[in-house]
Amino acid sequence: MLLAVFSDIHGNRQAFEACLKAARAKGAERFVLLGDFVGYGADPEWVVDTAMGLAAQGAVAVRGNHDEAVNTTTETMNAEAQIAIEWTRGRLDVAQRRFLAELPMTVDEKERLYVHSEASQPTRWHYVRATADAAKSLISTPAHVTFCGHVHRPALYSMSVTAKMTSFVPKTDVPVQLLRGRQWLAVLGSVGQPRDGDPSAAFVLFDTESCEITYCRAPYDIASAANKIRENGLPAWLADRLSLGR
């Protein structure tokens, strides 16, 4: 089965739509949503409704730190993110907020683990930025492949049976077979706010039979997404950074 995995959508309707369309065109049969549905972007209602619809049809969805921050004020964030979250809170209705509040921290699906951030302590929201973080995450799970997001930059780590690590920046559209003899950690780029220098929306396809992972990019209408952020009086940098991809 071909899975399409999305992370860090962040209320960016145009980017999420483009990714869903691209993934369906490539034959995706099932969707996985790795959290951070809201925050930063100006379309949180549409994004959450869409996620709820997909979840009702069997999509996997886990909770991100921004989803949690909508319902709890204890989460500490930088000023811009905080402004966006407070704005988002006022936009969502009870059902939408309940959906976010009830999302699980992780979903364990036999050989695959889905989680928003580093997996050893998912509630701590640690970033996987380097090999050492990836090692900590991989040691904590028996899963063959862990999928996470949170850093907004694509990366692919592996750990051999002797705990030797490899790190790799995946090439767009080049499938990589995730060999059975080792464990893998796929860090996804962001759908709604890419930060790896490429402004197009990022997602991943994973073939559960061949164990091949493909990192994909979908171009989308950045200007519209950015305009809506500005029109709603959200911090300008949240709009500007979309076209920069950082």
Place this chain on the structure above:
Amino acid sequence: MPKPLVKSGAVIDGYTIGECVHAGGMATLWTVTHPGIDVPLLMKIPRVSEGEDPAAIVSFEMEMMILPRLAGPHVPACFGTGDFAHQAYAVIERIPGITLYKRLPDLPLPYEEARLLVSKIAAALADLHRQNVIHHDIKPSSIMFRDSGEAVLIDYGLSHHNHLPDLLQEEFRLPYGTAPYMAPERLLGVRDDPRSDLFSLGVLLYFFTTGERPFGEGETLRAMRRRLWRDPHPPRELRADYPPWLQEVVLRCLEIEPVRRYPTASQLAFDLAHPDQVRLTARSERMKRDPWSVAWRRRFNQGVMAPRAKSDVAAQIASSPIIAVALDAAEGAPELNEALRVTTERILATLPSARLACVNVLKLNRLAVDRTLDEQGSNKHVDRLVALRHWATPLKLDESRLSVHVLEAVDPASALLEFAEVNQVDHVIIGARQSSFRRTLLGSVSAKVAAEAACTVTVVRPPRMAADAEEAR
């Protein structure tokens, strides 16, 4: 001896196991058959039982990732792989014949034979590098030849694929590979430079033409590290009749700094195909190694191998193309020759490692016997070579980046296409024939080249012709 996990007669994923044909340190090789596949097959099975070298597993994983992605005549075709969850294996085409290793008793080989052999290997390497793979274990036992003549590179257990995770990157504390052939930068952990393979091929060329290994056989890290600062004996010191052009080629491959080697395997193959065009430098003159004072300065002043930005195989190859400009330097219209020069100059300006081949076709008559001498008795072939050099002079290219070629052929377009094919040309620049009368009569050479070449073709017209075309509308 570990218990064999695979037995004759067993069936794995539809492959029936035949006999064991090789039992190496890392893997065993078995003949296998499969209904529907009628080429001879080999199944490679890694040694994975307890007590085996973990390197065997990682190497095999790397090979399983890379082999199915390779294509073309210079690699063994891969028919299937099985992973470690069940029985790890790779089924590949069985190349008949023996590896180059069996030639070691015949060394040194005649220069001409070695030249042909190594140019075939360089062509194979160029093809592999184009597929984003660095072999990292070029040595005689990794090289075979098809009956049709092409070199085949086998064993990808130490290879690096630019589009795949490098499983060997942190696996070994010491560089893993075959000590006598290992490039100096490998000792510093660099695994992403395709020119490492050119160094190894240089070692092979040196060995095959002199009978001696340039850096000995030392397996210790200390012995291997000497190549970071100590240059090998120049081949001419070992063999008095060693051709200077060949020494130039060998020592360029063996440069300590990758940037001083050939930029691509195609450019090495080009020099091996045209020995008379090899630009001789001080390398070809050397009769002795550098004095100790120089070697010691290198040893304690290793800025030469300073850390560098991560390189990209495809980007590096793309920046070092072979460009062929086809022109009628002697008799062609001056405006067209000038337009060709302007276009060539612009292309070269962005590609500091590109090399330029200036090609002219001396058209032969279909029926009459051609005379080499013209009416005035001067040699037509030589005249054309002189004219080509003259045309290229304003480009101010370093001689090592420029070569001139006069092809003799009845059909110029076919001759140019063949030249591009044989020399792995990346880009052809050609002028459009100007007179429409002649074009109608003779057919357009540029149109045929543009339509049939495997590489990029730029067709150049002088500005005046564009103006004429406007008027004609």
